[in-house]
Amino acid sequence: MRAATDTPVRYPDPAVIALDPRFEKLTLPLAAVERLATGCRWAEGPVWFGDARCLLWSDVPNDRIMRWDEITGQTHAWRTVSGHANGNTRDRQGRLVTCEHQGRRVTRTEHDGRITVLADRYQGKHLNSPNDVVVKSDGSIWFTDPPFGIIGYYQGEKAEQEIPAAIYRIDPNSGAVELVCDTVNGPNGLAFSPDEKQLYVIESRARPRNVLVFDVSDDGRRLGPQRVLFDAADGTPDGFRVDVEGNLWCGWGMGTPELDGVRVYSPRGELLGRIALPERCANLCFGGKHRNRLFMASCTSIYSLFVNTQGALGG
Numbered sequence: 001m002r003a004a005t006d007t008p009v010r011y012p013d014p015a016v017i018a019l020d021p022r023f024e025k026l027t028l029p030l031a032a033v034e035r036l037a038t039g040c041r042w043a044e045g046p047v048w049f050g051d052a053r054c055l056l057w058s059d060v061p062n063d064r065i066m067r068w069d070e071i072t073g074q075t076h077a078w079r080t081v082s083g084h085a086n087g088n089t090r091d092r093q094g095r096l097v098t099c100e101h102q103g104r105r106v107t108r109t110e111h112d113g114r115i116t117v118l119a120d121r122y123q124g125k126h127l128n129s130p131n132d133v134v135v136k137s138d139g140s141i142w143f144t145d146p147p148f149g150i151i152g153y154y155q156g157e158k159a160e161q162e163i164p165a166a167i168y169r170i171d172p173n174s175g176a177v178e179l180v181c182d183t184v185n186g187p188n189g190l191a192f193s194p195d196e197k198q199l200y201v202i203e204s205r206a207r208p209r210n211v212l213v214f215d216v217s218d219d220g221r222r223l224g225p226q227r228v229l230f231d232a233a234d235g236t237p238d239g240f241r242v243d244v245e246g247n248l249w250c251g252w253g254m255g256t257p258e259l260d261g262v263r264v265y266s267p268r269g270e271l272l273g274r275i276a277l278p279e280r281c282a283n284l285c286f287g288g289k290h291r292n293r294l295f296m297a298s299c300t301s302i303y304s305l306f307v308n309t310q311g312a313l314g315g
Contacts, residue, residue, distance in 0.1 A: 015033050019273050020266075026272070027308055028307065028308050031305060031306040036068055037066065038302075040301065040302075043301065044060050044297055046088070046295045048285055048287025050289065054069050060086055063085075065078050065082045068302060082098070083100030083102040083105070084155055085101075086101055087283070089134055092139055095111065097118070099129075101148075101155055104126050104127045104150070104159070105127065106119040106141065106170070119168065125163050128150055129150050130143050130145050134190055137196060137313070138172060140169050140170060145163075165182070180222060181214070181223050185205040185206050187202070188203075189201070189237070189283065194244055194313075197215065198214065199223060202240070206231075209236055210228045211269070213227055214226055238252075241312070244312050245267075247266055249262055249284060250262060251296065252274070254280055260276070260278065260280045261277035262275040275294075275296070278298075279298040280299050281297065282298065286310065286312075292311075293306050
């Protein structure tokens with residue numbers, strides 16, 4: 001089976017592979033994988049801005065945030081000093097929320113361009129290197145904080161780890177940083193189910209990597225005990241998003257070329273299908289006018305694919 005290339009050979013695209021009949025309902029026979037941009041060192045954290053018809057994403061080692069314009073098809077550096085930004089999302093007011101490795105912080109870019117620091121410490125100690133972030137419907141901001149960005153000089157600045165890796169919640173009213181879980185070994189990508197009753201988290205330092213699921217308390221502030229939704233075997237899931245039906249679209253790769261791309265799982269952890277890419281996919285998001293276009297940040301490049309579902313709100 002060929003991997004996706006810049007120019008599709010035919011419809012349906014052989015790079016879109018159904019492993020369960022349910023996957024066929026999520027894909028389009030007249031849509032194929034496209035490469036939109038390239039030239040990054042490690043593309044991460046894609047986020048869609050529908051009002052501007054553009055995609056932003058982080059090029060972590062190059063310390064910049066990139067922008068692709070849907071109208072012109074052009075790409076340029078949108079922010080040339082990003083604090084080694086990694087994960088990005090938008091809050092419910094449409095503002096950019098970013099995890100920065102170098103500043104060991106979570107920031108918000110206001111509508112006028114000012115940058116507000118939302119979190120950089122917990123109980124007086126520096127965060128490690130915030131990695132990925134989602135915003136809940138109540139306005140709370142949830143992020144993971146592994147030490148990946150402070151272990152060397154490639155994705156940030158080498159520094160001492162002051163606190164264990166954990167998952168945090170920023171209260172939308174007080175701005176307080178609340179620890180919600182410190183039992184995940186290398187918390188990485190995270191996403192809520194469409195009804196926000198579950199939180200999914202990648203446990204990236206488990207061997208094999210696990211995708212964990214937590215029940216969210218009725219007040220929306222706390223997590224129940226973690227449980228394994230599925231393990232990744234030889235794969236390395238990183239970032240992911242959830243569609244309106246609750247399926248998990250997971251960036252995937254490493255090991256062998258056959259693992260590179262995206263894998264799609266049901267809410268019960270059943271493998272439905274995959275999208276083969278020529279590079280490991282680190283993270284992804286849904287966008288476009290109807291939230292039915294999947295944007296995939298994959299090592300050096302950004303790929304897209306129109307699908308027959310929509311991304312859940314808040315991703």
